[in-house]
Amino acid sequence: MHPMIQALRGKLIVSCQAYPGEPLRHPETMAQMALAAERGGAAAIRCQGLADISAIKGQVKVPVIGLWKEGDEGVYITPTLRHARSCSWAGSDIVAIDATRRPRPDGLTFAQVVEALHADSVLVMADCGSIEDIRMAAQAGADILSTTLAGYTGERPKTAGPDLELLRQAVAEFPDHPVICEGRVHTPAQAAEVMAAGAWAVVVGTAITHPTSITGWFRTAVEGQ
Ligand SMILES: CC(=O)N[C@H](C=O)[C@@H](O)[C@H](O)[C@H](O)COP(=O)(O)O
Numbered sequence: 001m002h003p004m005i006q007a008l009r010g011k012l013i014v015s016c017q018a019y020p021g022e023p024l025r026h027p028e029t030m031a032q033m034a035l036a037a038e039r040g041g042a043a044a045i046r047c048q049g050l051a052d053i054s055a056i057k058g059q060v061k062v063p064v065i066g067l068w069k070e071g072d073e074g075v076y077i078t079p080t081l082r083h084a085r086s087c088s089w090a091g092s093d094i095v096a097i098d099a100t101r102r103p104r105p106d107g108l109t110f111a112q113v114v115e116a117l118h119a120d121s122v123l124v125m126a127d128c129g130s131i132e133d134i135r136m137a138a139q140a141g142a143d144i145l146s147t148t149l150a151g152y153t154g155e156r157p158k159t160a161g162p163d164l165e166l167l168r169q170a171v172a173e174f175p176d177h178p179v180i181c182e183g184r185v186h187t188p189a190q191a192a193e194v195m196a197a198g199a200w201a202v203v204v205g206t207a208i209t210h211p212t213s214i215t216g217w218f219r220t221a222v223e224g225q
Helices: 027-039 050-057 081-090 110-119 131-139 164-173 188-196 211-223
Strands: 011-016 044-048 064-067 094-098 123-127 144-146 179-182 201-204
Touching: 011 027, 011 179, 027 044, 027 050, 044 050, 050 064, 050 081, 064 081, 081 094, 081 110, 094 110, 110 123, 110 131, 123 131, 131 144, 131 164, 164 179, 164 188, 188 201
Parallel strands: 011 044, 011 201, 044 064, 064 094, 094 123, 123 144, 144 179, 179 201
Antiparallel strands: none
């Protein structure tokens, strides 16, 4: 296993993303957010878009997991080999790509994308939505398997918290692969629970770096529905 992935074992990864039209959507702002997360103990930063990747890479010392979202339905997380290579060139230490079994816009299979990236020594995080995706990604040689898309592709229910069932199944089937739990980890207790369930590492985004959502959670608690 690559030493960079080995070093992520038992660690917290923080996802720093702002969505189109949002107040914090600026590469410098995301770099500041990433630095703040690093200062709090994040072992890696996950981030979106070439400008954010390059701005964050220039600021933090921890590894950068980069992706490039185009659109918000179908295959939108680093959908093509071109997107993936661009993420790598922008400064990603690991590139996160859609690892579903859906057709990809460039007509390549996930396995072909992994093969091409590995030829350039690029590490791949597979963003999966189901156990079938996880199996496919493992077979294709992805360096990291992740539950990122569970609840977003129609194959798994959108659980309120992390998809522990999928995580447990993935860890049981692939004990020798690093399986990262990502998606709807909203509390430290949930983060501890996914680690206890055997996650290699946990990615937390919204609950740390998306103040609009966090404010909404509190507003609901204060005002009721
Ligand atoms: C489904 C999808 O597009 N997920 C994205 C993947 O990069 C991000 O929008 C999430 O914020 C990230 O996965 C972290 O998850 P959470 O914000 O729930 O902690």
